[in-house]
Amino acid sequence: KAGVTQTPRYLIKTRGQQVTLSCSPISGHRSVSWYQQTPGQGLQFLFEYFSETQRNKGNFPGRFSGRQFSNSRSEMNVSTLELGDSALYLCASSTSGTPQEKLFFGSGTQLSVL
Amino acid sequence: GENVEQHPSTLSVQEGDSAVIKCTYSDSASNYFPWYKQELGKRPQLIIDIRSNVGEKKDQRIAVTLNKTAKHFSLHITETQPEDSAVYFCAATIGGSYIPTFGRGTSLIVHP
Numbered sequence: 001k002a003g004v005t006q007t008p009r010y011l012i013k014t015r016g017q018q019v020t021l022s023c024s025p026i027s028g029h030r031s032v033s034w035y036q037q038t039p040g041q042g043l044q045f046l047f048e049y050f051s052e053t054q055r056n057k058g059n060f061p062g063r064f065s066g067r068q069f070s071n072s073r074s075e076m077n078v079s080t081l082e083l084g085d086s087a088l089y090l091c092a093s094s095t096s097g098t099p100q101e102k103l104f105f106g107s108g109t110q111l112s113v114l
Numbered sequence: 115g116e117n118v119e120q121h122p123s124t125l126s127v128q129e130g131d132s133a134v135i136k137c138t139y140s141d142s143a144s145n146y147f148p149w150y151k152q153e154l155g156k157r158p159q160l161i162i163d164i165r166s167n168v169g170e171k172k173d174q175r176i177a178v179t180l181n182k183t184a185k186h187f188s189l190h191i192t193e194t195q196p197e198d199s200a201v202y203f204c205a206a207t208i209g210g211s212y213i214p215t216f217g218r219g220t221s222l223i224v225h226p
Contacts, residue, residue: 004157033213040123042218043158043203056213090157099210100146100165105157 002026004093004106012112018079021109025072025093031055032074033103034066037088046089049074050096078111086113116141118206120217128225133194135220137204138186146207147180147187148214153200161202162189194224 005024013019025032033048033056045058049068063082068074072093078085088110092103117140127133137147145166150158164171164178164187171178175194180187187206191198201221205214 031212035216040218042120043216045213045215048213050212056211099212100207101212102148102160102163103150103158103214105150105159107157 004091004104006089006091006106006109008109009107010110010112012114013081014114015081015083017081018077019081019111021076021078021089021091021111023074023076023091023093023106025074025091026104029093029095029104030072031094031096031101032068032072033092033094034074034076035090035092036060037090037108038086043090046076081113083113086111116144116206116208116215118204118215118217120204120220122220123218124221124223126223126225127194129194129196131194133191133198133222133224135189135202135204135222136186137188137206137217138184139206139215140185141206141208142182142185143208144185144206145209146214147178148205148207149178149189150203150205150216151200152203152219158203191222194222196224196226198222199224 034046035043048056066076088108090108094101148163152158177190204217207214
């Protein structure tokens with residue numbers, strides 16, 4: 001099986017712009033979660049989608065949004081970018097999203113905001 | 115919500131030494147504790163996990179121990195090798211939750 005695929009791998013944007021990141025989960029996986037990774041801050045949870053519905057949400061401002069399509073692919077959008085949004089954005093998928101499941105991560109999208 | 119503290123943030127050892135990374139959690143309802151390893155420039159991958167009904171779990175050179183009373187768990191790596199160099203993340207999941215809370219990570223450096 002192909003792994004979790006994230007595109008693009010790198011993005012450079014300027015403040016005020018918006019950006020959309022894409023995540024294709026492992027075939028058959030229905031849960032997709034998103035994380036922001038910055039040096040020293042670990043993995044900060046953004047949100048999780050299951051069967052096209054947002055099931056869980058972290059403590060990020062409303063500028064961060066996402067969605068999931070019927071094929072389980074997910075997108076994350078950040079509007080009105082700020083310098084502090086520069087980070088590695090990781091998505092992870094799991095089979096049915098049952099509690100305590102192993103997460104399979106993508107390689108991430110490195111976002112730089114200038 | 116759950117809060118996970120991880121120490122140390124950086125750990126430097128000589129090849130062949132043992133390495134120990136410690137995490138504490140706040141919510142006694144947490145009952146699943148995975149560890150992820152992220153090599154430089156690569157994706158995090160699960161290396162070992164433990165559930166609250168078990169006190170210790172081993173897999174070759176790595177082991178995880180759990181002390182539910184004290185609410186802490188640790189990753190032990192014996193006979194470290196340069197390929198063990200990576201960032202290690204602990205996590206805790208509250209029973210019934212789909213989302214683990216991660217620690218801030220430990221950068222392990224193994225010197226040859």
